Amino acid sequence: xxxxxxxxxxxxxxxxxxxxxxxxxxxxxxxxxxxxxxxxxxxxxxxxxxxxxxxxxxxxxxxxxxxxxxxxxxxxxxxxxxxxxxxxxxxxxxxxxxxxxxxxxxxxxxxxxxxxxxxxxxxxxxxxxxxxxxxxxxxxxxxxxxxxxxxxxxxxxxxxxxxxxxxxxxxxxxxxxxxxxxxxxxxxxxxxxxxxxxxxxxxxxxxxxxxxxxxxxxxxxxxxxxxxxxxxxxxxxxxxxxxxxxxxxxxxxxxxxxxxxxxxxxxxxxxxxxxxxxxxxxxxxxxxxxxxxxxxxxxxxxxxxxxxxxxxxxxxxxxxxxxxxxxxxxxxxxxxxxxxxxxxxxxxxxxxxxxxxxxxxxxxxxxxxxxxxxxxxxxxxxxxxxxxxxxxxxxxxxxxxxxxxxxxxxxxxxxxxxxxxxxxxxxxxxxxxxxxxxxxxxxxxxxxxxxxxxxxxxxxxxxxxxxxxxxxxxxxxxxxxxxxxxxxxxxxxxxxxxxxxxxxxxxxxxxxxxxxxxxxxxxxxxxxxxxxxxxxxxxxxxxxxxxxxxxxxxxxxxxxxxxxxxxxxx
Ligand SMILES: NC(=O)C1=CN([C@@H]2O[C@H](COP(=O)(O)OP(=O)(O)OC[C@H]3O[C@@H](n4cnc5c(N)ncnc54)[C@H](O)[C@@H]3O)[C@@H](O)[C@H]2O)C=CC1
Ligand SMILES: CC(=O)C(=O)O
Ligand SMILES: [Mg+2]
Numbered sequence: 151x152x153x154x155x156x157x158x159x160x161x162x163x164x165x166x167x168x169x170x171x172x173x174x175x176x177x178x179x180x181x182x183x184x185x186x187x188x189x190x191x192x193x194x195x196x197x198x199x200x201x202x203x204x205x206x207x208x209x210x211x212x213x214x215x216x217x218x219x220x221x222x223x224x225x226x227x228x229x230x231x232x233x234x235x236x237x238x239x240x241x242x243x244x245x246x247x248x249x250x251x252x253x254x255x256x257x258x259x260x261x262x263x264x265x266x267x268x269x270x271x272x273x274x275x276x277x278x279x280x281x282x283x284x285x286x287x288x289x290x291x292x293x294x295x296x297x298x299x300x301x302x303x304x305x306x307x308x309x310x311x312x313x314x315x316x317x318x319x320x321x322x323x324x325x326x327x328x329x330x331x332x333x334x335x336x337x338x339x340x341x342x343x344x345x346x347x348x349x350x351x352x353x354x355x356x357x358x359x360x361x362x363x364x365x366x367x368x369x370x371x372x373x374x375x376x377x378x379x380x381x382x383x384x385x386x387x388x389x390x391x392x393x394x395x396x397x398x399x400x401x402x403x404x405x406x407x408x409x410x411x412x413x414x415x416x417x418x419x420x421x422x423x424x425x426x427x428x429x430x431x432x433x434x435x436x437x438x439x440x441x442x443x444x445x446x447x448x449x450x451x452x453x454x455x456x457x458x459x460x461x462x463x464x465x466x467x468x469x470x471x472x473x474x475x476x477x478x479x480x481x482x483x484x485x486x487x488x489x490x491x492x493x494x495x496x497x498x499x500x501x502x503x504x505x506x507x508x509x510x511x512x513x514x515x516x517x518x519x520x521x522x523x524x525x526x527x528x529x530x531x532x533x534x535x536x537x538x539x540x541x542x543x544x545x546x547x548x549x550x551x552x553x554x555x556x557x558x559x560x561x562x563x564x565x566x567x568x569x570x571x572x573x574x575x576x577x578x579x580x581x582x583x584x585x586x587x588x589x590x591x592x593x594x595x596x597x598x599x600x601x602x603x604x605x606x607x608x609x610x611x612x613x614x615x616x617x618x619x620x621x622x623x624x625x626x627x628x629x630x631x632x633x634x635x636x637x638x639x640x641x642x643x644x645x646x647x648x649x650x651x652x653x654x655x656x657x658x659x660x661x662x663x664x665x666x667x668x669x670x671x672x673x674x675x676x677x678x679x680x681x682x683x684x685x686x687x688x689x690x691x692x693x694x695x696x697x698x699x700x701x702x703x704x705x706x707x708x709x710x711x712x713x714x715x716x717x718x719x720x
Contacts, residue, residue: 156168158346163707163708163710166717167182172197173198177201180238184209185202185239187207187212212240226258227263227266230266233247256336259335261579262580262603262604264332264578272365280327280349280351281298283384285380292391292395300347304347304396305348305395306400307634308351309330309402312355312407315406315407315408322362323357324357327350330350331350333402334348337630339674340623341677343631353388355375356375400630400641401425403424404427406426426463430471430641432468433464433650434646434653437647438653438654438667439620446569446598446659446660454543456472456490457542457544458491460493460494462494468546473486474486476489491516492511494507498516498521500516500518500521524536533559537559541566543570545563545571545573547574547582547583548575552582553584554583555574556584557592560584570596573601573620575600576602582601595613601618601620602619603619604619613662615663616664620667623670624667628677628683632645632649632681632683632687633685633688636685636693639694645684649684651683652684656679686698
């Protein structure tokens, strides 16, 4: 029978590794290996004598050495490769280095650098990580998930993508495995989910990206995307196998195309513990930013006029959640819906265009007749016209169109709103709808700005404006943590709203120039707060399968910290 080289026992905050492996088998296992930090006693017990230089390092010493090696890398891609190979050698040290430098290194393991890593996947490929499921071999799904080596109680989280809408860079085929890996890295660094209790998955259904199909190095299925019944059956086979093998795992969907994202969520959400990060995680973060903006301006959400530029997965997910919050503030659903203007690639969504809209866009179509005379020469109603006519107080960008929030548009918005809330959320950085420094300058420092990828602070007229990163990374790690602590049966709207409220409470948007959201540096404490709020909401709704008697203690005790476990040679 296959014998695991080690077992981890005990609570997440006080683990012991029972190690069966010896010698090089220890050093080659990234979860066991601690390189020069093995003590003399451990070297003797594990048969490592002579396999390491004689000096014994502390973990701090190792962090200083790797930090130096990291900073010696010439560019973000090389830094990413350095960190990935460190993780392949010594996973605990990788997470320790990352946690100590989260603000500096998150852009390297996550957006924006992860976008380049995904695009270059087949060329830079060196070793596998995660599970690759092929639509051409649906019968292999269960075996592949089993082969990953986790037992039924060993998995808290699965992140799966079909890569059709990776960040804002579109269809990336098999390279999308790296977004699943990137998201899970953030779950561990921020949410304390143990790195061995997660599975990154790519659902390789083919690709419509001609650059990949024509590339001799491409490593994925070399055919167009399969759609229709075969696609649905494949997703269903995956969900069925994943649920049967890992009944406690939260199933996180990432970066699906707009036509599948919502459909898949609606199909499985009623019965499984699942959520779509782009729709729901993003919406919760935006709700938190908007709550913080309302605190700064002293206004109510129900009185805002919201333009959503980019009516896709993220954009309509955001509109839905803001609309629900307006309803909680007393508006009827119809009144709340009327406070939104949403635009897709062919302009404003209107009832006149109902036949060409996607089903999830239809509720936001502006009433027939209302927009007579708004259309430009090409027949569609563009952002400039909508901003002039609707006089929004909140402008959200999820369009992947860099520069779309142009100077005239922003100046028009700022002419009728004292504190315009402007959130260009598209990732990676190169696709952001506007640069924060321009937004602050064009509004003479009045705009409240948050972006999807990180930006440095902006100095204007003696005030430093800290630009919050409105990224779903402020929500999903804590959501996963809260769900795993109480083994929630489902992810409810109440749990997502609780997550947004927890994030909003941690921002200090009151003082001039301060950020709308807590800083990335604090991602771990933000995730703990979100985890507590989510666990409490799950318990209150009767969705918890583990009793929550001391939420703060239970959540903190569940968070893994990157420390070497005690070793017991067996
Ligand atoms: N900050 C964050 O946490 C998040 C940011 N995003 C970003 O939002 C962007 C969109 O992502 P998804 O919603 O998943 O993609 P999607 O493909 O579902 O939606 C994009 C939408 O933009 C629209 N669009 C394209 N060109 C346009 C134009 N010229 N004018 C108006 N609308 C246009 C498309 O019609 C589509 O409806 C990406 O850049 C992504 O990185 C997505 C999720 C989270
Ligand atoms: C952050 C994220 O999920 C996206 O840009 O798609
Ligand atoms: Mg995404």
